[in-house]
Amino acid sequence: MTEPFVRVEALPAKVGDTVTVNGWLYNARSGKGLYFLELRDGSGIVQVVVNEEQVGAEAFEAAGSLTQESAFRVVGEVKADDRQRGGVEVQAQSVEVLALAEPYPITPKDHGVEFLMDRRHLWLRSQRQWAAMRVRNRIITAIHAYFQGEGYIQMDAPILTGNAVEGTSTLFELDYFGEPAYLTQSGQLHGEAMAMAHGKIYTFGPTFRAEKSRTRRHLTEFWMIEPEMAFYDLAMNMEVAEELLVAILAAVTADCRDELETLGRDVGKLEAAMATPFPRLSYTEAVELLTGDATQTLLDAEQEGLEDEKHALETERDENRARYGQAKKGEKRRIDAREIAINVRLDEIAEGLRNIPSWKASARDFEWGSDFGASDETVLTRHFQTPVIVHRYPAAVKAFYMKRDPEDDRLALGMDVLAPEGYGEIVGGGERATDLQFLRDQVEAHGLPESAFDWYFDLRKYGSVPHAGFGLGLERTVAYVCGLSHVRETGPFPRLLGRLHP
RNA sequence: GGGUCAGUAGCUCAGUGGUAGAGCAUCCGGCUGUUAACCGGACGGUCGUAGGUUCAAAUCCUACCUGGCCCGCCA
Known part of the structure; x- marks a missing residue:
């Protein structure tokens, strides 16, 4: 055109x-x-x-x-x-x-979150939001390019399902012509069926969780990319996740320099995060790292750093206040603006200083067998500049369809990828169980209705093979790459608890 | 579900028991190279809601509503 x-x-x-x-x-x-x-x-x-x-x-x-x-x-x-x-x-x-526009509500000045979210349809025009959507777009195209280049077929899992997949999450329930139905929480099981037809597939679509989570990492509707590969084991699965993340980082750092600058993102950190191989820690090794002296030392250093920054900011604020009386009007405005910025940062530091003691306690007292909490994940990733892969979790904290570790039956061959800088789990997956009787026992042990899984069991009846896959959370990935503090800015119209409009 | 902080002009905030404030936005005026321009003026209020204490409440107390952040749950 x-x-x-x-x-x-x-x-x-x-x-x-x-x-x-x-x-x-x-x-x-x-x-x-x-x-x-x-x-x-x-x-x-x-x-x-x-x-x-x-x-x-x-x-x-x-x-x-x-x-x-x-x-x-x-x-x-x-x-x-x-x-x-x-x-x-x-x-x-x-x-x-x-x-001619009527008086526009979003001025080039500061606004609060609620005000902006109520006007998300206009907020999208603002520079930072514009930049974030461009990076999101580049991440999406990088994901498709990676999988298409590797011979994967993109297939869609259904959004409406008749059963709760894993029986854990809270789902959105609907009336499907008189039958109960749910919005999907994962394309995982259908992905396995599609992989048995095409060898390597990936889904790319929305998933839904009705959990009442109000945090910077949660949406009720989010997009997940779920590759599933026949004849892949856990190690191969980890390699795919690593290659995919490197492809995303390479694409964004190459093609979105201006957007990252608008977002104030430290590009050096993204470039450092591309160093391969990513550390691969078994769950047990991760627990040792978490409970060991290195973690306590690291957190002590972080606390010192925050205290130094706090003192520097307080000194600057006092100096600003001292010359406020003689300052001209424009200078006073700049001092006021700086004071607000300093106070915002001081609040963040105060929160960090409040958190660190509990982080230290949580890390030190962590017991083998539990799942990592949000602070534990953050602390683990503080030891590295790249994403970290943690594998072989206790079977009890993972989904029923995970294959058990042949070396240790307490463990499941699951793996999570934790993003740097406290962005948490962006990938979760693993090698799937292949044995029909094992799966039947698991479904029963988890209290799930066996009738809902008849078609899934068929995959093990007709040529069951080793296979593996994972889910990548798009919004968390966008938040990490853009350096956004909350996933609500990672998509055009995010759906959160209490947020259905616009 | 738990904890915590907040709600004052269209927006961002100050005001913590005694006359309702500032900057920005909007409008008017000034300035021939501005970069969130700058300078002068005008306009702008049911201080979240409902009760209570007090001579007097934005300010203190109680309940409720709404939101931020953190935890739990998860990607």
Whole structure:
């Protein structure tokens, strides 16, 4: 499609040309006889300079009438200017108003979470949200590219199911023409069936959990990518997860530099996270690391670091306050803004300092056989710069369909990948049980209705083979890659407890 | 489900028992290169809701509602 206008992202290649650009007003500044309009068109933002002497009274007035988020069209010359983002600006020759916006609620200033979430449909236009959605898109395309390049077939698991898959999570229940039905919590079991048909498959779709979890890591609706591979064992499964994550990190660090900068993401940390192989710790080794001296030392150092930062910030705040009286108005505003930023960080530090003693206690007192808590996962990953793979968990804390470790029947051949920087579990999976009688016993032991699994048992009756797979949580992955503090900013319209609109 | 913090102008917040405040947004004016521009002015309030204490409540007490963060559960 040849477009009759130029998109902002293409402007750097058009220096010297006269072009048409369409967009919305992101922000504006003015001087006598001058308007500086930040035009946002979805591909980027460019500054449009409107000079009264060059455009005439009518167009100049049109530029002055534009309110934030008004739609407008500009014809002008693309000029190189090092001071601008992207290195270009547009010197307007004409300005046409397409739609004047009513007063726009989201200003280029601070807003609270609730206010922004109520206006998510508009918030998506803001820079950070825009950048996060672009990274999400790049992650999605990287995932497809990886699997397609490796010969996987993408297949969809059903969203409506007649039974609770693992019997653990709380599901959303529906009325399916008089029968009880549920929104899927995992495509896992159907994925296994599809892998027996195609060898290597992956699902890519929504999953649902009705748990009343209110944390930075939880959504009630989220997207999961679930590869399933026939003739793969646990070690091969871990290798797939590692390759997939490296492919994602490589794609984003290569193609989303501007977005990561907008998000304030430390790209060095993402690059460091690509070093392979990722550590592979057995659950037992992880428990030893968690309960050992190294973890206590690490947390002591973190506590010291936080205390040093706290003192530095308090000193800066006191110095700012001391010169506040003599400061001019603009300087006072900057001091006020800085004070707010300092207080936010001090609150975070105070929370960290409150948490560390309980983290230390939780780590030190951890007992073999339990599942890791959120703080234990965070503490484990603090020892490494890359994601960490933990495998061979106690069977009791894993799903019924996991294969047992032939070396130790207490263990299941499950594996989790923990993301760095406290982002927690982004991958969970393992090698699946192949023995029909074992699965029947497990279903019974877990109190699940055997009739619901008749088709699943068939997979073991007709050519049962070793196979493995895992689920990758898309939103947690996006949060980690973007450095977002909450998964609510990882998708366009996140569904959380108490959040169904917009 | 548990813990904890908060709710004051459209937004972000200050005000902790005695006249309801600031910055931003909006509107008006100034400035010929601004970068969350800047400067001057105007506009803007049922202090979450309901009770209570007090001469007097945004401020103290009780209940409820809504939200943030943390834990549990999970990807």
